[in-house]
Amino acid sequence: MNKDIDITISQQGDVSIITIKGDVTASTGEAIENAYQDVSSSGTKKILLNFGPECYINSGGIAALIGVVSESRKKEQIIRATGLSEHFQKIFNMVGLTKYIQIFPSEESALAGF
Amino acid sequence: MNTITNEAKKIELHIPSILGYEKVAMACVASVAKNMGFNNARIEDLKSAVAEACINAIVHGNKMDSGSKVGIVVMIGSLSLEVYVTDDGQGFGEIIMPEIEEQVEGKNRDRGWGIFLIRNLVDEIKVEKKPNDGNVVKMVFRLPKKTFFMNEV
Numbered sequence: 001m002n003k004d005i006d007i008t009i010s011q012q013g014d015v016s017i018i019t020i021k022g023d024v025t026a027s028t029g030e031a032i033e034n035a036y037q038d039v040s041s042s043g044t045k046k047i048l049l050n051f052g053p054e055c056y057i058n059s060g061g062i063a064a065l066i067g068v069v070s071e072s073r074k075k076e077q078i079i080r081a082t083g084l085s086e087h088f089q090k091i092f093n094m095v096g097l098t099k100y101i102q103i104f105p106s107e108e109s110a111l112a113g114f
Numbered sequence: 115m116n117t118i119t120n121e122a123k124k125i126e127l128h129i130p131s132i133l134g135y136e137k138v139a140m141a142c143v144a145s146v147a148k149n150m151g152f153n154n155a156r157i158e159d160l161k162s163a164v165a166e167a168c169i170n171a172i173v174h175g176n177k178m179d180s181g182s183k184v185g186i187v188v189m190i191g192s193l194s195l196e197v198y199v200t201d202d203g204q205g206f207g208e209i210i211m212p213e214i215e216e217q218v219e220g221k222n223r224d225r226g227w228g229i230f231l232i233r234n235l236v237d238e239i240k241v242e243k244k245p246n247d248g249n250v251v252k253m254v255f256r257l258p259k260k261t262f263f264m265n266e267v
Contacts, residue, residue: 004134027133056137058165059227063217070218087158094234095227096214 004028006052007035015114016044017107021052026060029067036068040075047072048110049101051083062095069100082110123190128183129168131176131201136168139186139199146188147195151257159235160195160255166228167199167251174226175201175249194237194256202248209241 005022016039020032039047049065051057072079082104084092092098104110127142129135140161147157168184176182185200212225232239238254 025133058136058162058169059231060133060169062227063223066214066217067223070220073218085158087155087162091162091231094231099214100218 005031007031009035009039012048012111014044015046015048015111016042017048017050019050019052020055022055024051024055024057024061024064026058026063029060029064032061032064033067036071040071040077045075045077046114047077047079048107048114049079049081050107050110051081051088053083053085055083055085055088057088057091062091062097065097065101069097073100078114080104080110080114082107125188125190127186129186130180131172131178131182131184132180133169133172133178135184136165136172139168139184140165142186143188143195143197146190147255150190150195152195152255153258156255160197163232163235163253163255164197164199166231167197167253170226170228170251171199171201171203171249175203177203194254197253197255199251199253200244200248204247 004025005020005028008019010017010019018035018039022028024032036047069079079101081101084103089103092101092103125142125146127139129138143164144157144161147160152160164186168186171184172178176184182202187198189196209229210225211230212222212227216222229241232251232253236253237256240252242250242252244250
């Protein structure tokens with residue numbers, strides 16, 4: 001367990017929700033990857049990344065998320081995200097993650113029509 | 115309110131080359147930037163850019179040698195904030211910008227996003243080699259034209 005990150009997994013219908021609180025960095029990338037593998041092992045095709053309001057995301061975390069995106073495309077999964085601050089929405093867009101992960105303003109809106 | 119001259123003010127700190135300590139530099143520059151009148155969105159840009167420069171210095175410059183320090187110098191000007199991040203390493207080598215399409219396909223994953231983010235978040239960036247060993251990353255953040263920093267009576 002990594003003290004810099006708190007990850008919980010839940011299920012809403014056929015959507016697997018990975019809730020991430022804390023740091024999304026190179027140090028916590030493995031924990032995120034493990035959570036992704038956990039939900040993927042159940043065969044899910046829809047994943048929602050729910051970021052906490054205090055999330056700190058840096059380049060190492062972006063690399064980890066790109067790894068998850070890469071795996072998800074092989075498994076034909078769809079990933080959505082919510083909870084990102086305006087700043088990190090901008091970073092996702094800057095890097096190009098929004099080409100692969102659609103961002104929603106709330107969990108409810110992310111789950112709607114998923 | 116006391117009048118403070120427009121002469122640049124300097125703040126210097128040193129952090130160990132351990133990931134996580136970049137947050138100390140982030141907190142410092144955020145506090146300075148807030149006093150200077152930068153808006154919240156720009157402060158977030160500044161925090162991310164400074165974090166990335168520190169992470170580069172820790173990982174690529176000082177090779178995670180916890181005995182080596184990363185230096186952060188903050189120069190407060192009337193029109194801009196300049197941040198210098200220094201390490202004692204051998205240099206970053208050629209910096210090639212990453213491409214997400216390639217990385218999603220599993221290619222060139224070793225190309226990090228740090229310098230890419232800094233370039234997109236700051237008004238000016240310069241990466242230079244120090245005369246002896248080490249690198250300096252200079253970042254400039256300009257104040258919006260109508261902002262006056264601690265300069266009004």
